[in-house]
Amino acid sequence: MSVTAFLTDSTLCIGCKACEVACKEWNGIDDDGLHWSGFSYDNTGSVGASTWRHVKFVEQPPVPGLGGNAGEQTSWTFSSDVCKHCEEAGCLEACPTGSIVRTEFGGVFIQPDVCNGCGYCVTSCPFGVVERHSKDGRAFKCTFCYDRQKAGLVPACARVCPTESIKFGEIEELRTHASKRLEELRQRGIHDATVYDPRDTTVGGTHAIFIVRGDPRSYNLPPHPEVPTAYLKKAWTSSVIAAGLLLGGTLLAFLSDGKRNARKLRR
């Protein structure tokens, strides 16, 4: 069984949202409501309980060359966002029911028949991906099309992408492909493209790699995502200190009070 990943190349994305539609179709996800955000062509905002693929529209004031446009035109780029399927996944570590598991393909999967909707994974995701569904009560996110992968199929979003902006394959092959693509873009004079693959953080790399133009922060990709288990040592140390203070303080209070009472009795 090979370890798989997504490589989402925003330089090829045309913002058609076919991935969003295919994801909703295959997984039977409900709608997000009809809200007018005013942010370019994005009325969804972010991935969430009912959006497992989400196309971001980064529309900026004119920057010569960015987005392949001429200087006087507004530049805009698109990037399809998805659960990052971290190597050290905050949600997986935090899940108290064992509902969230690592699949044989390397993805992070929430077993819907086990999840009891405690919501702790929501507070543990450094990318703000997992969300508790307000009506259903359970937490949801991209399944990495575990069912399709099991059957030897490509995830729905990658299958449907008309420009092959979403690539799916063996993770190391995709990493090699990403660096090759970056070189290719550079030769074409596009120097602002970067690969987003946070392997040097506590997240330890992801199964969703991105090629974006400009600063990844324009796409809400955090520079240093941290898995919350990194805070555990400090937290439990503090807990032990607090418990020690409580035990010691209570003993001291009652022992000295007892002595005083004993003295009183003697008198």
Place this chain on the structure above:
Amino acid sequence: MSNPLPGPHPSGDLQREQRLTEIRRQADQQRRLQIVGARPAGAPFPQASPETGYYQIPLLKEPPWTWEIPLYFFVGGAAGAAAVIGAIADYTGADRELVRDARWIAAAGSVISPALLVSDLGRPERFLAMLRVFKPQSPMSVGVWTLVGFSTGAIATAFAGHLRHRYGPSLPLRVIENAGQMASLTFGLPFSNYTGVLIGATTVPVWNRNVGNLPIYFGASGVGAAVGLLELLGHHKSRALQALGLGAAIFETLEGVHIESRDHSYLDPLKRGPSGWLTRTGGALAGPIPTCLRAASLFINRKRSQSLRKYASWSSILGSLVTRIAWVYAGRVSARDAKLPLELK
């Protein structure tokens, strides 16, 4: 009739046409309109840029917890501390009624806590799914198992003690009572403060940046509430409780100083806006107010001293509750911060 719109006051077609021409000219030449009255409401709109992130849409999701969770933090903290106080009071041979009341507070908390925890779940009927695994790396899992051990111990102790009192001592009752008390002490120690770990080890900035202090803060808060409840149940003469209450209130005061004296943007939810005022209210009620009242009660005559301690108790209990609500609220506000996770200024 006055024109509600600011800017020039067009009185005829010619003037309107001239204004339109000027707007077109400015848009064409400068790509930015300076003309008064031409800016849409709410402008400037958020941009997607390295300076603002993605249209200032928050990266993180807000904690989905409802009102039950801060209440659970309060009840659990008080119950855990009460169990520890009860057990130590028993081992040191203190007043029997104090021991009994502390056990009942712990037992009551043991019934209320799981109820609160279960009703917050998205799927309450699946609560038991939490008991199919034990994950030391998940504070929620550790906490649930601590709750199970604590509740069992505390309820067993209280009931066995009650039966022994009513029907006389017997060996099985004594075994249950002692084993239960040992369990409620062992689990009560982490139970009184683990909720600090629970919210500290998350991606919410205001929580995880305070991860080294939160369990101590929450532990002190639990002691303050437990002491307050015991004193209001009639143990307002216990010097041990007075000492514990004073200690907890001093810790809470230090907590307030620790928050207020540092200047970081991640602390803003604790200092600004409604969540900031709630934090300050809770901090004042749990820290300086009971500290002063208890300190003053040491130096005046017995009768007035007791009423001061009563006020201190109410203040501590209320402070503990408000503090928990404030921290959860601050967490929600902090998760909405679009800048911190992207390291933007």
